[in-house]
Amino acid sequence: MSANKAVGIATVVMVLCAWAYIALSREPRLPTSIANGRYSNGCCGTIFLHDGVMTVANQRVDYIIERDKAGPYVLPTAYVGASVHAVVVKFDAYPLKLRLDDAAHPHQLELLDDAADGVRYSFTRVNGS
Structure with missing residues (x-):
């Protein structure tokens, strides 16, 4: 096998490995x-976040925190x-990203409106929490 073919094959393999790593890796x-x-909002109430468990309206919902191009x-x-x-x-509905x-x-957590118009509600972190 010539050196040019070996370099070409090695380059293709490296590109495929890099592509697979990017495609298969999750958000950090x-x-x-x-x-x-x-976090509180005057019209909507309060949300408590503590170590992966969100408490809101007497209900508990697990969560994770990730980051994408738009932020955390x-x-x-x-x-x-x-x-x-x-x-x-x-x-029974699809979860949405709650922006930090x-x-x-x-200091703020942003939720979308339940209606079709998609109004954003900012929940501000309460001092001392």
């Missing part, structure tokens, strides 16, 4: 403790959204 997880605290987010195991008067949890404003020390 962040520690769940960074978002621990109580909380990914619950159920749909968690907001309406005009309350936070809505639907265990900062990966190191988040």
Whole structure:
């Protein structure tokens, strides 16, 4: 086998391995403790986050924290959204990303409206939490 063929085959193998690594790797997880605290919104209520468990409206929902190109987010195991008067949890619906404003020390958590118009509700971290 000539040197050119060997280099060509090695290059193709390296490109395929790099592609497989990128395609199969998951989004990087962040520690769940960074978002621990109580987040409140005047119209909708309060959300408690503590070490991977979200408590809202007397319901508990597990979550992880990851980061994508838009920034850090909380990914619950159920749909968690907001309406005009309350936070809505639907265990039979697709979960949405709840955006955090900062990966190191988040001060806000953003939820989408339960309605079709997709209004965003900001929940602010309560001091001392």
